[in-house]
Amino acid sequence: MESLTGLHYQTGEVVTLEILDGWIRAVRPEPNRWDPGLPVVAPGLIDNQVNGFAGIDFSGEALTVSQVSHAVSRLWETGITSFLPTVITHTPERIVQNLSLLSEAATDGLTGLSIAGIHLEGPFLSGEEGFNGCHRKEWLAMPDAALLDRFREASGGKLLQITLAPELHGAIDLIRHCRQLGIVVAIGHTNASAPVIRAAVEAGATLSTHLGNGCANWIHRHNNPIWPQLAEEGLVPSLIADGHHLLPEELLVFARAKGKERILLTSDVTYLAGMPAGRYRFGGGDVVLTSDGLLKSADQDCLAGASLPLLKGVERMSTLPGFTLADAIRMASAQVAQAYGWHDRGELLPGMRADLVLLQVGDGKIAVRKTLVAGKVVYNSEI
Secondary structure, three states: OEEEEEEEOOOOOEEEEEEEOOEEEEEEEOOOOOOOOOOEEEEOEEEEEEOEEOOEEOOOOOOOHHHHHHHHHHHHOOOEEEEEEEEEOOOHHHHHHHHHHHHHHOOOHHHHHHEOOEEEEOOOOOOOOOOOOOOOHHHOOOOOHHHHHHHHHHOOOOEEEEEEOOOOOOHHHHHHHHHHOOOEEEEOOOOOOHHHHHHHHHHOOOEEOOOOOOOOOOOOOOOOOHHHHHHOOOOEEEEEOOOOOOOHHHHHHHHHHHOHHHOEEEOOEOOOOOOOOEEEEEOOEEEEEOOOOOEEEOOOOOEEEEOOOHHHHHHHHOOOOOOOHHHHHHHOOHHHHHHOOOOOOOOOOOOOEOOEEEEEEEOOEEEEEEEEEOOEEEEEOOO
């Protein structure tokens, strides 16, 4: 039996977690012990959209298991203990190749324990200008059940989520098909009308991918895809709270409309996360990564992706009016687990897998001191 002591992220009280064989066996309050120097102990962060990290592109050419393992080890440094590696729109051959490789990586020791499933964003997305985002139009496709089945087979059954545009011909039928296979369906990169979004929810869609992004700059003030997604009780949105993708007032309005307990934080990071500032190639063009984490097109004034880890979104969300550190952590852990029906992670409770993070919190900043996956220390800032 091993033990871990820290300040409970929700109560601020000192607790000792007893860990046996990778699982939390007990959470014991320590009412007579107070040490403000102790780290905050919280469930490990769960990111449902990671396109790559530390120079490793999960949609890139010649991806290897060792590269995936390297990316995962760097994600552990940011407090991530579970995530969905995300393959984006590409040729069917590239998608099949990389889904297969990620499936193999998901069986690789502690790396595999951190890969909770695979997210496919595309290729069934809107081709309208602005709504396709960084997804190249020549690789977009119409919804196709046979193609989806090919992708799922390549993933070894680990394809957990797909993001699609429900207004495309055949999309509603594909949503039903996905739900029969146990694949979570998210709406994203869409210009769907309210009736179409309602039909998608009735067919089984449950999430909105990075709501407020993957959207054209100029939209109708009434008839646009944002309001109906906010209005649909059946949709839980993920939000990129990195300081670049959404304004503070957008985060507040979205969270107040849905309720803070029905919001997921995501990073949507590209392979440029963790890389030094500079000029890079991404999505078929040149992009600039600034020192504050902004990733923008080199030749036009628009976002080109994300580069800041989920922890930055937690940090930013926790400083907004009416929100606490506990609220923000739950948006990036327990509430993500709930969205996928996972009952073994995301909480500091007996019976949960010991996926944990120890945090240094102060002056509005959060730093990771230690990360554990299934009770094993996978990152220690003091080493």
